[in-house]
Amino acid sequence: MSQIIDVAHLNYRYPQQSADDLTLKDISFSVADGEWVAIVGHNGSGKSTLAKNINGLLAPVSGTVTVDGQVLSEKTVWDIRKKIGMVFQNPDNQFVGATVEDDVAFSLENQGVPRDEMLTRVHDALVQVNMAEFATREPARLSGGQKQRVALAGMIAARPRILILDEATSMLDPQGRYEVLQTIQQMKINSDLTVLSITHDIDEAASANRVLVVNDGRLVEEGQPADIFKHGPALIKMGLDMPYAERLKAALKRQGVKVPADYLTEKGMADWLWQLISNK
C-alpha cells in the first residue's frame, strides 16, 4: 500500500507563542492509502493543530507535509485541499449554506463544477447520508446529528481522497454519534477513502486501524487500538474514555479477581467471564 499522507519532522508554533514554545514538536508519521487512523490525546495536546497543518490551514514552522505525492506549499495548497475533506466539531459553525442542499453544494461551487453535475452529485450525496427528504430545510430546523450528516454529505459530493474528522462527533448525543460513524463506515466502503479522525470517543478510536497518541505536542505512542486499550486507567490521561470491557476489568481487579492483561472486546470479555465461572 502506498502512503497517502506523509508528515516529516513537523514543528508548529502559533504566532503569539515564544520561539522555544512549540505546539507541535517534531511530529513524523505516515498514513497508508485507505487506512483509518485515529489521533487521540487530551485537550490542548495539539491534535487539532496537527489536522490544520495537514490541509494547509496553518503553515508549519519547519518540516514537510506530503499529501498524495504533493508537498504542501503555497502553490499546492488548493490542490491539496481538494483532496482533503474536513469535518469540524461544531455542527452550526461549519454550515455555510442557507439550506441543506446549498451547504452540500458549497465545495462543488468552489471547484466550479457545472450545475447539472452538481444537482446529481448533491442529490446522490444526500441519499447516501439519508438526508434527501431534508434537502430544502434550513439549518435552524435540523438536529446536531443531522447537521453533521449534511457536512459529511458535502464531503461525499466533493469526493475527497482523505477525510479528516476534527472531533466531528464530540458535540453529538450517542444516537447522533452512532449515525455519523455509520455514515463514515459506509462512505469508506463505497469509495476508497482514507480517514484521519481526531477524537475522544472510544468507539471511534476502536473502529480505526491504527491509533496515534499525541501528548503535549509530541507523538508519544502508535499502535493497534487493542494495544492502546491495554493501558487501562492510563487511557483517561490520553484523553480517551476507557472501553466498557476495560472498566469492568478494572472493577474486577479491585475485587481481587485476576484479570488478563491483554485487551478484550466486549465479546471477548464475556467469553472470558463464562470460562472463569465454569472453571470454578
Place this chain on the structure above:
Amino acid sequence: MMNKLIFGRYIPGKSVIHHMDPRAKLLLSFYFIGIIFIANNWQTYVALFVFTLLAIKLSGVKWSFFINGVKPLIWLILFTVILQVLFSGSGGHVYFKWGIITISQLGLVNGIYIFCRFVLIIFMSTLLTLTTPPLELSDAIEYILMPLKVVHFPVYEVALMLSIALRFVPTLMDETEKIMNAQRARGVDFGEGNIFQQMRAIVPLLIPLFVSSFNRAEDLATAMEARGYQGGEGRSKFRILKWQARDSWATVSFVALTIILVVLRA
C-alpha cells in the same frame, strides 16, 4: 417577542405569487411604490387598491397578516395624517379655523390620500416579504446588483455576506435566548428598572454574544477555506433564478396599471 414581527417573515405557500421569480417581485414592488405617486384622485386610488387586493387574493395569504403589518406603524400614519389635515391651509370648503389650525376640505382629502399611500406601500411590501423566502430575496438582490460589477462593486462578496447573515439569524436568536436565560439564572433582571438600569442589564447579554460571534466567524471562515473557498471568482452557482411566463404577465399587468393610472389622473 420576535414572533409578532410580521416584517421580514415568510409564509410558505404554493400560489402563483409564491412561485414568481424573486427578481420580478422585488423590482415590481419598488415599481409599485413609484407609481403610487402618479395617483392624485379617488379613481386612481380605487384602481390601486383593487390591484393590490387582487394581488393579495392571488397570494392566498390570510388578510390578518396584512392588517398586522400595518398595526405597528399605525401611530406614525395617524400622526402624519393629522398633521396634514390640521396644517395644510385653506383650500376648498373650510370647516374649522383656529389660529394656524385649519380643517379644510383639501386638508381632509390630502389626509385620506396619505393614509391610502401608506397602507398601499405597507400591503405591497408585506406581500413581497410574506411570499418570498429571505434566501430568494438575497439571490434577487445579487442579480440586480450584478451591473455594478462594472464599477468593481464586490457583488459576490455582498451576496455571500447577505446569505450567511440570513442563515445565522435564527442561530444567533437561539443563542441570545440561551445567554439571556443563563444570565437570568445568575440574577440579571432584563427589562426592569429605569432606562439606565435596563441598559446596564444588556451588557452581560451583548458582550458574550459579541465574543461568540467572533468565534463563530473564525470557525466558519476555517470551514469555508477547508472546503476550497477562494473568493467569488471562478465559482459556479447551485442556485439559479428562472424568469418564467408568469413573471412576464405580472410585468404586463403592472404596465397596464400604470396606463390606467395615467388615464384616470386628473
